[in-house]
Amino acid sequence: MPAPGFIVTRRRSAETTRAAILEAARCRFSREGYEGAGVRDIAGDAGVDAALVSRYFGGKDELFAAVLELSAKPDELFYGAPEEFAARIAALLVRDPQDDAKMDCVLIMLRSASSPKAAAAIRQFIEARFYGPMVEWLGCADATVLSRLLGALMMGMGVTRAISPDLDLDAAGREALERKVEAILLAMLRPNQPVG
Amino acid sequence: MPAPGFIVTRRRSAETTRAAILEAARCRFSREGYEGAGVRDIAGDAGVDAALVSRYFGGKDELFAAVLELSAKPDELFYGAPEEFAARIAALLVRDPQDDAKMDCVLIMLRSASSPKAAAAIRQFIEARFYGPMVEWLGCADATVLSRLLGALMMGMGVTRAISPDLDLDAAGREALERKVEAILLAMLRPNQPVG
DNA sequence: GCCGTAAGTCAACAATTGATGACTTTTAAA
DNA sequence: TTTAAAAGTCATCAATTGTTGACTTACGGC
Numbered sequence: 195m196p197a198p199g200f201i202v203t204r205r206r207s208a209e210t211t212r213a214a215i216l217e218a219a220r221c222r223f224s225r226e227g228y229e230g231a232g233v234r235d236i237a238g239d240a241g242v243d244a245a246l247v248s249r250y251f252g253g254k255d256e257l258f259a260a261v262l263e264l265s266a267k268p269d270e271l272f273y274g275a276p277e278e279f280a281a282r283i284a285a286l287l288v289r290d291p292q293d294d295a296k297m298d299c300v301l302i303m304l305r306s307a308s309s310p311k312a313a314a315a316i317r318q319f320i321e322a323r324f325y326g327p328m329v330e331w332l333g334c335a336d337a338t339v340l341s342r343l344l345g346a347l348m349m350g351m352g353v354t355r356a357i358s359p360d361l362d363l364d365a366a367g368r369e370a371l372e373r374k375v376e377a378i379l380l381a382m383l384r385p386n387q388p389v390g
Numbered sequence: 391m392p393a394p395g396f397i398v399t400r401r402r403s404a405e406t407t408r409a410a411i412l413e414a415a416r417c418r419f420s421r422e423g424y425e426g427a428g429v430r431d432i433a434g435d436a437g438v439d440a441a442l443v444s445r446y447f448g449g450k451d452e453l454f455a456a457v458l459e460l461s462a463k464p465d466e467l468f469y470g471a472p473e474e475f476a477a478r479i480a481a482l483l484v485r486d487p488q489d490d491a492k493m494d495c496v497l498i499m500l501r502s503a504s505s506p507k508a509a510a511a512i513r514q515f516i517e518a519r520f521y522g523p524m525v526e527w528l529g530c531a532d533a534t535v536l537s538r539l540l541g542a543l544m545m546g547m548g549v550t551r552a553i554s555p556d557l558d559l560d561a562a563g564r565e566a567l568e569r570k571v572e573a574i575l576l577a578m579l580r581p582n583q584p585v586g
Numbered sequence: 587g588c589c590g591t592a593a594g595t596c597a598a599c600a601a602t603t604g605a606t607g608a609c610t611t612t613t614a615a616a
Numbered sequence: 617t618t619t620a621a622a623a624g625t626c627a628t629c630a631a632t633t634g635t636t637g638a639c640t641t642a643c644g645g646c
Contacts, residue, residue, distance in 0.1 A: 227504035243625055246624070321558070342550060347543050350543050350545040353503060353545045356504065442593085443635095
């Protein structure tokens with residue numbers, strides 16, 4: 195806490211502010227999408243001038259691509275045995291707080307999918323960093339087809355929670371939904387077993 | 391085809407142009423979302439001046455709400471026995487052309503969910519015209535919870551096809567995916583039967 | 587045929603957007 | 617301490633947004 199009359203100011207460092215902009219952009223993009231998030235808002239959150247965004251990243255497009263690259267952590271999603279995967283992802287989709295960074299890439303994708311400017315970056319990112327690792331983890335013959343099904347449920351839950359974070363359910367309802375999501379995920383991975 | 395020197399012009403009618411604006415707006419909103427679709431674009435598609443949008447509907451917000459109200463045809467989605475429902479919806483989600491009006495409400499919802507301006511209208515619409523009829527059709531005890539699961543898969547497929555209409559699959563892959571979606575839908579509705 | 591009114595057009599508005607170049611401040615090496 | 621480059625700020629640009637008011641055109645009852 196500085197004495198009265200003094201102000202706290204961050205030490206000037208290109209790397210630090212670059213990271214601050216990236217973090218603020220990740221937050222804004224995941225909440226408001228590519229179109230909705232303004233460069234001034236992002237810069238404001240990062241505590242820097244809006245001009246620095248264009249300076250450091252070349253433009254909003256490149257910033258968006260950089261955020262996608264940053265928030266791409268598929269190894270945090272696709273691993274483990276089917277049972278463990280189903281339980282973990284179900285908890286992530288239903289229970290986890292919305293601002294959890296793990297789901298950010300999904301949120302960013304779906305919130306920006308309708309923007310023509312972001313579409314190119316989105317498509318490339320999805321294929322390389324979402325479906326790709328998913329298919330590799332699945333490993334089975336129809337992995338590509340199956341990945342669309344899995345991805346749809348994950349993105350769909352993302353949309354649903356984006357619209358209303360508590361899913362318009364009480365605690366018991368969310369608990370029940372988490373069980374259902376877990377069962378369905380497992381059913382997708384093991385098509386020959388009952389869901390119940 | 392009019393002779394050279396003559397132009398075709400629509401007969402002046404408030405009702406007709408109102409409908410034309412609504413149709414153009416439905417199309418644009420479902421493709422570009424609330425923020426992405428401009429009033430000038432919509433008016434251009436409808437073949438009228440942009441000023442008429444504000445004139446007839448009061449503003450972009452009200453136009454959006456009117457489009458939601460227009461494209462709300464839940465009775466075209468939620469009916470039939472589980473087997474028939476699963477087959478029909480699977481075809482709709484995987485096979486149908488993207489510009490089919492039946493899925494427009496889903497597309498509009500997900501493409502505009504991130505816009506604060508449209509969020510209020512979206513939430514109200516979803517509850518009243520999507521989850522409501524779905525829960526009523528389901529009829530079972532945990533219908534509300536189940537509706538979130540069903541809705542998530544439907545919206546997720548919508549997002550997926552919004553990003554790449556052909557799902558990045560060949561014809562055989564789409565056929566296989568449609569079977570999988572059908573099986574999963576049925577599994578959601580009948581949790582005690584195997585998926586295979 | 588005339589004319590009031592509804593329907594449509596046009597120009598312009600204020601606000602916001604992303605981006606740029608000139609300028610000032612800080613930093614760290616010499 | 618000096619100084620040159622890096623880092624940050626500011627004012628401003630051009631484009632686009634939704635919206636409004638004044639104007640012009642076309643329709644239908646008299």
